[in-house]
Amino acid sequence: MKNIHVSTTINGDDAEFVCAPEETLLDALRNRLGLSGAKEGCGTGDCGACTVEMDGRLVCSCLVLGAEVQDAQIKTVEGMAIGEALHPLQQAFIDHAALQCGICTPGILVAAKTLLERNPDPSDTEIRYWLAGNLCRCTGYDKIIKAVQIAAADMRGA
């Protein structure tokens, strides 16, 4: 087994790590880079807790090999707040109780952020379909959808 050296960009910063060929991006983020925001729920692409953005597209980091992110642009939940200032989505999730245990939250925040970048004014149905790959066991989805709507309105300056 040969270790692979990977250079990539994470949340705008250059990052390097060494990983085994079968190691996933999720494991590399958590174990090699100390970025524990992305969570492992299922490891099979079903729950979305490990969601990150890769070259502008949402992916399950448990279904990407670490070796595949050479020269890629990765964005994780750690890159959402700017200094101490939370992203409007993060603030709305706190203010409107859109989380309980929080395991699903990083994945949902990253997914919702990508949605709002593409569509600043999504309908409830559009949000539900976009987030269909993010499972939440505790909050139920209504509060999450509501928080996304509130953050979207906030970001539109409404």
Place this chain on the structure above:
Amino acid sequence: MQYMKPQTAAEVSDILARSEGAARILGGGTDLLVQLRSGMIEPETIVDIKHLSGIADITAEDGGLRIGAAVSGQKLGEHEGACAMWPGVVEACELIGSTQVQGRCTMVGNLCNGSPAADSVPAMIAAGAVVRIEGPDGPRDCAVEDIPVSPGKTSLGKGEFVSSVFLPARPKGAADAYLRFIPRTEMDIAVASAAVNIELAEDRTIKSARIALGAVGPKVVLVPDAADAIIGSKLEDPAIAALVRACEAACNPIDDKRGTAEFRTTVAGVLAKRAARIAMTRAGENA
């Protein structure tokens, strides 16, 4: 295990040919990584084909579209030309998984994984799509329906892989549609599915058709009898009834907790009927 990212088709086929079946192509990885992690497969080599030139491009060719093997479902759905020309293929592809899966999954991976329930496969077969295969003897083309053999098995030979899918040009007054049945609204595997592609004549009767069914046998099937049942008609009731009978006759499904064989057979006929009506309406709109 080793991870390789060759730059040319010749290198890929050389790695595949030399490794005697112990190498696996990595496209979007949404099937492959699940299989790796569950221990279902233990390849010696993972061959990432995403570094071949043009492999992630959609290009116009002979009035149709050539879609590289590494084009993700989401990228295909963003392509206006593809959506306008082959709406059924795009809608089938967009049913695969979640937004996250869509960011990575490919039609070619869907095909080469060999699942009889693969959503994009009936749509590609109905479209008359052709894959370009690269291998030790150079490139060859093959109809999509000749790729799946049985669950998990394809007809690809030693050292061969698929580099692109070609969706042919289509005349005015032609369209396609794809429908599947799943017990929930999202994120599930088809219990039965149907794709219909039709072309209308000047007088708005059906001039030609291709109909394919998924999840109702060991592989996705083209059903020429169902197409014959509607050719020459305007999709009136007797033609629809004959189409449904032909589809049901072509079913050879399994019985499981997600649907009995009888249920799958009935549903396949119903889906084919509805997909035919959608395709007919779409074809009329662009005649």
